[in-house]
Amino acid sequence: MTSSRDKGLSRIADILAKHPANRGSLIPVLQDIQQDFGYLSEEAVAELERRMGISANEIYGVATFYTQFRFSPPGEHTILSCQGTACHVRGGRQILTELEQRLGVTAGRTTADGKFDLERVACIGCCALAPVVAVDGKVHAQVTAKKIPSIISRYAGEGNFS
Amino acid sequence: MKLTIDGKSVIAKEGQTVLECALNNDISIPHLCTHSQLSAFGACRLCLVEIDGIRGYPTSCTTPAADAMVVRTDTQALQNLRRNILALMMLEHPSACLVCSRRELCEQFRPEAERTGRTTGCHTCSNKEICEVRALSEELGFAELPVPPAYHERPVERSEPFMDRDLNLCILCGRCVRICKHHQGRAVIDFVGRGSQTHIGQAFGNSLLDAGCQFCGACVDVCPTGSLADRYAKWYGRPEAVAESTCIFCDHACALALGTKNGKVTAAQAVDENVPVCVLGRFAVPEFLNGTDRLSTPHMRVGQRLRQIPWEQALEMVAGKLRQFAGDGFALVCDTTSTLEDRHIFKKFTNEVMKSTNYIEIEPDAHGVSRGSLPAGTKAALLTGNFVDLAALKELGLSIVQDCYPTPVSQRADVVLPAAVLAEVEGTILDRSGRKRPLHKACEPPGQAKPEWWIICRLAEAMGAEGFEYESAEAISKELRISNAQLWVDRVEAPPAATDFKLRRTHFRGHRIDEKVRGLRELPVEDPCALEPAQEKHEGAFGILEKHEIAPNVHEIIIQAPEVAKKALPGQFVIAMVDEKSERVPYTLCGWDAQAGTITLVVLEKGQSSRKLILLSAGDKLVHVVGPLGVPLDIELYGTVVLAAGCYGIGGIVPIVEAMKDAGNRVVVVTEARSHYLHYYKKKLQGLCDEFVETTIDGSVGVKGHAIDAIAEKLKAGEKMDCVIAVGCPFMMMVTAQETKPFGVKTLAALNPIMLDGTGMCGACRVTVGNQTKFACVDGPFFDAHLIDWDELRDRRAAYSAQEIHSLGRTEAVVTGHSGGSGCKCLH
Numbered sequence: 001m002t003s004s005r006d007k008g009l010s011r012i013a014d015i016l017a018k019h020p021a022n023r024g025s026l027i028p029v030l031q032d033i034q035q036d037f038g039y040l041s042e043e044a045v046a047e048l049e050r051r052m053g054i055s056a057n058e059i060y061g062v063a064t065f066y067t068q069f070r071f072s073p074p075g076e077h078t079i080l081s082c083q084g085t086a087c088h089v090r091g092g093r094q095i096l097t098e099l100e101q102r103l104g105v106t107a108g109r110t111t112a113d114g115k116f117d118l119e120r121v122a123c124i125g126c127c128a129l130a131p132v133v134a135v136d137g138k139v140h141a142q143v144t145a146k147k148i149p150s151i152i153s154r155y156a157g158e159g160n161f162s
Numbered sequence: 163m164k165l166t167i168d169g170k171s172v173i174a175k176e177g178q179t180v181l182e183c184a185l186n187n188d189i190s191i192p193h194l195c196t197h198s199q200l201s202a203f204g205a206c207r208l209c210l211v212e213i214d215g216i217r218g219y220p221t222s223c224t225t226p227a228a229d230a231m232v233v234r235t236d237t238q239a240l241q242n243l244r245r246n247i248l249a250l251m252m253l254e255h256p257s258a259c260l261v262c263s264r265r266e267l268c269e270q271f272r273p274e275a276e277r278t279g280r281t282t283g284c285h286t287c288s289n290k291e292i293c294e295v296r297a298l299s300e301e302l303g304f305a306e307l308p309v310p311p312a313y314h315e316r317p318v319e320r321s322e323p324f325m326d327r328d329l330n331l332c333i334l335c336g337r338c339v340r341i342c343k344h345h346q347g348r349a350v351i352d353f354v355g356r357g358s359q360t361h362i363g364q365a366f367g368n369s370l371l372d373a374g375c376q377f378c379g380a381c382v383d384v385c386p387t388g389s390l391a392d393r394y395a396k397w398y399g400r401p402e403a404v405a406e407s408t409c410i411f412c413d414h415a416c417a418l419a420l421g422t423k424n425g426k427v428t429a430a431q432a433v434d435e436n437v438p439v440c441v442l443g444r445f446a447v448p449e450f451l452n453g454t455d456r457l458s459t460p461h462m463r464v465g466q467r468l469r470q471i472p473w474e475q476a477l478e479m480v481a482g483k484l485r486q487f488a489g490d491g492f493a494l495v496c497d498t499t500s501t502l503e504d505r506h507i508f509k510k511f512t513n514e515v516m517k518s519t520n521y522i523e524i525e526p527d528a529h530g531v532s533r534g535s536l537p538a539g540t541k542a543a544l545l546t547g548n549f550v551d552l553a554a555l556k557e558l559g560l561s562i563v564q565d566c567y568p569t570p571v572s573q574r575a576d577v578v579l580p581a582a583v584l585a586e587v588e589g590t591i592l593d594r595s596g597r598k599r600p601l602h603k604a605c606e607p608p609g610q611a612k613p614e615w616w617i618i619c620r621l622a623e624a625m626g627a628e629g630f631e632y633e634s635a636e637a638i639s640k641e642l643r644i645s646n647a648q649l650w651v652d653r654v655e656a657p658p659a660a661t662d663f664k665l666r667r668t669h670f671r672g673h674r675i676d677e678k679v680r681g682l683r684e685l686p687v688e689d690p691c692a693l694e695p696a697q698e699k700h701e702g703a704f705g706i707l708e709k710h711e712i713a714p715n716v717h718e719i720i721i722q723a724p725e726v727a728k729k730a731l732p733g734q735f736v737i738a739m740v741d742e743k744s745e746r747v748p749y750t751l752c753g754w755d756a757q758a759g760t761i762t763l764v765v766l767e768k769g770q771s772s773r774k775l776i777l778l779s780a781g782d783k784l785v786h787v788v789g790p791l792g793v794p795l796d797i798e799l800y801g802t803v804v805l806a807a808g809c810y811g812i813g814g815i816v817p818i819v820e821a822m823k824d825a826g827n828r829v830v831v832v833t834e835a836r837s838h839y840l841h842y843y844k845k846k847l848q849g850l851c852d853e854f855v856e857t858t859i860d861g862s863v864g865v866k867g868h869a870i871d872a873i874a875e876k877l878k879a880g881e882k883m884d885c886v887i888a889v890g891c892p893f894m895m896m897v898t899a900q901e902t903k904p905f906g907v908k909t910l911a912a913l914n915p916i917m918l919d920g921t922g923m924c925g926a927c928r929v930t931v932g933n934q935t936k937f938a939c940v941d942g943p944f945f946d947a948h949l950i951d952w953d954e955l956r957d958r959r960a961a962y963s964a965q966e967i968h969s970l971g972r973t974e975a976v977v978t979g980h981s982g983g984s985g986c987k988c989l990h
Contacts, residue, residue, distance in 0.1 A: 042365070042366050045365060045366075055348045055349040055350070055352075055365075055374070056365040056373075057349045057350055057351060057352050057363075057364050057365045057373050057374075058343075058349040058352050059365065060352065060354065060364075060365035060366060061349070061352030061353050061354050061363075061365075062352075064354045064355045064356070065353075065355070065356045066356075067356075071366065
């Protein structure tokens with residue numbers, strides 16, 4: 001019987017097998033690991049150190065340079081609050097503030113219960129619908145601060161955020 | 163290869179860079195990230211040059227020298243560029259002292275760095291004397307910051323063994339990152355994050371220990387700023403001299419360069435810096451040698467107690483007693499960490515003087531443990547370390563211990579003789595391959611401790627023996643024909659413990675090294691019997707209700723002290739003790755609430771005692787808070803009262819502002835700080851006074867300069883001032899007094915000398931005011947600032963400077979409940 005940890009480690013081995021065994025592969029490998037696991041865990045980075053011979057501290061240094069990598073498990077749902085020009089003009093800032101207050105986290109963080117990731121993005125590409133909030137890829141158009149609780153509760157399950 | 167640099171024709175060797183070639187030919191090019199032990203990096207951009215045929219300004223550290231190259235290193239354009247580059251660096255490095263208009267006066271008045279917890283300027287930086295950034299700023303004529311500087315408010319990391327890290331001083335030159343990889347072959351630290359958030363760190367915010375640091379100290383040695391510091395050595399400053407000797411904590415016998423100050427070893431480093439030494443070589447030697455419990459005088463048992471006696475008497479007495487034990491009833495036990503010379507004398511003494519065959523020489527095991535036993539029938543023994551069980555002593559008629567530290571055995575011995583060890587003696591030892599390595603005396607042994615050969619030779623002479631007339635270790639080595647002892651400076655490989663501290667030795671002459679060198683207790687070792695860390699718990703009556711770091715290094719503490727709160731008046735102070743043994747330190751009362759029974763102190767972390775206080779947190783208790791002490795300030799109607807305040811004084815003036823205002827005065831408050839981020843209580847004071855003026859030394863907010871600059875400006879403009887009251891450091895108050903004097907304005911200063919009882923008994927707080935001796939505790943704290951002898955005040959405040967540095971050196975790592983070794987995160 002193999003534990004989930006062993007399974008995880010063997011998945012890392014599979015990922016590494018797909019890339020040339022050199023330092024230059026580090027970023028593509030990190031991308032694949034994040035794709036597979038959702039984030040870069042301390043265990044995954046330690047395993048990379050063992051297999052690639054690059055110190056975990058150095059890997060972490062490289063990974064933290066890029067905003068695409070995250071180091072904690074993603075929330076169940078990802079909320080993107082658009083702060084692009086059109087959304088900004090139509091009150092995107094208030095929407096984000098409302099989201100931050102309702103969720104109790106600042107942008108870029110995950111709620112304590114692991115339900116939501118809150119991210120600010122520069123433009124989603126549907127400026128005619130501004131201001132927009134996208135949850136798990138579904139775009140909510142012409143959002144107002146008042147609509148935020150109902151949007152959140154739709155995903156929160158128990159509806160604790162109303 | 164022939165090049166022309168600044169019009170001078172020079173020759174470059176193959177593979178040299180333009181920078182190396184220039185430096186070799188005495189042409190200086192400013193540089194920072196370059197380091198002799200490291201390959202070129204090109205990060206700091208200070209070594210830019212102009213080269214004919216190359217576009218722009220290439221970095222000379224990364225440009226290979228080539229034939230016929232024409233290089234210019236010092237054009238106006240380059241000077242401007244470099245100054246701007248340095249200015250950008252200085253925006254994230256506390257730099258107010260570098261642009262201060264009173265820099266020279268300050269240096270003159272207080273040349274020693276003040277020992278604060280957080281460094282917010284050169285004046286409070288342990289690295290001041292050897293700071294490369296400071297030297298460069300002088301070289302480049304940097305005098306102004308283009309925009310207000312940023313302070314990242316990163317926690318000062320003081321929870322790691324041996325090293326303090328204050329990343330608020332870091333300029334990201336990357337030397338530490340590169341030397342770490344170079345020395346350890348594996349990065350323990352790296353750049354983390356990006357942009358303005360970039361900092362030096364470990365994966366996932368782990369501690370250095372968890373990240374695999376081996377504590378070789380190389381990062382500390384290459385840091386050009388005060389960001390990384392050797393906790394023990396930092397406040398001793400630059401060594402006065404450096405002596406080379408051999409480390410005898412293990413038999414690899416690495417050569418150490420020992421920095422000394424006032425006859426003490428304060429720092430140790432590998433002589434050949436390219437190969438690291440282990441944590442013992444780098445960090446343990448000074449602390450081991452300077453331990454406060456070192457044996458320093460001969461002692462003799464009188465009844466139940468060991469009593470101090472002079473050497474002569476001790477030797478006479480021992481000689482007399484030993485005569486009765488001649489023959490195999492006598493044994494001498496030593497180990498091979500004693501020098502060849504010492505051991506020769508030990509053996510000769512045992513065989514020839516004591517006529518005994520029981521000369522016992524122990525070879526320490528891999529952990530450095532030397533355990534031996536006395537032969538059956540031993541009646542008298544001389545032990546040069548902690549080698550035998552306590553039980554063995556019971557059988558003896560005479561026990562003599564000659565050692566560096568007390569042990570249970572020495573405490574039961576009949577005679578204890580203090581021995582000089584390690585870098586305190588001359589001599590020769592054998593390393594693990596049998597090569598001779600020299601010990602050179604780098605420092606004085608503590609008190610009356612003597613080299614071991616000296617002790618035994620004098621003892622033999624006292625017994626009437628001949629052939630022991632040696633006056634130096636050299637005389638013995640000559641007789642033994644020991645020659646050719648060479649320091650091990652051409653190390654190709656580091657000793658195993660330098661790359662895995664678990665392999666280090668744990669014992670030296672039967673002593674646990676980690677008992678003497680506290681930082682080692684946190685480093686796991688291949689030895690199961692780890693010491694339990696001693697947890698000191700202080701229980702007092704004066705609870706801390708709240709504690710915040712309100713500005714870098716400035717802490718607001720609210721303490722339960724109802725009796726003080728009931729009687730406090732503006733201008734008074736309290737004396738606080740954190741624990742039963744701590745210093746009594748006066749702190750100005752910055753506020754009180756008689757109903758709630760609380761007092762507010764604003765404490766600047768500076769030195770050991772305030773350090774102890776600010777490391778407490780809400781819920782902890784102080785042992786003593788005595789007060790209110792001192793004469794309250796005369797609160798009357800003066801007209802216009804100007805309060806000049808700096809550092810803790812900004813908090814200290816609050817009650818005075820309130821009272822002066824209530825008395826009907828027009829109150830002007832002028833606060834000073836090095837930079838904008840060091841100001842606090844702004845809103846509070848603004849709400850209390852009639853006019854509020856902020857000054858900063860770097861000009862980042864308000865008036866540029868000290869408080870007195872804003873005051874002088876007003877006086878020059880003809881503004882009427884009836885009384886100026888200065889509360890801050892002596893320098894600030896002195897400057898204020900000097901510059902209000904020509905205007906004839908009454909000026910008071912709150913003096914802050916060292917105090918003991920605070921009730922006028924001890925005289926420690928003696929100050930001279932107008933040629934009269936006054937006690938700051940009962941006659942002050944406020945005095946006529948124009949009459950104060952400021953030099954005397956400064957000197958008296960520095961009276962225990964050496965003791966304080968020693969005490970700070972022995973400070974343990976901060977044990978906090980915070981995770982990841984990131985120290986106290988209470989800054990908000």
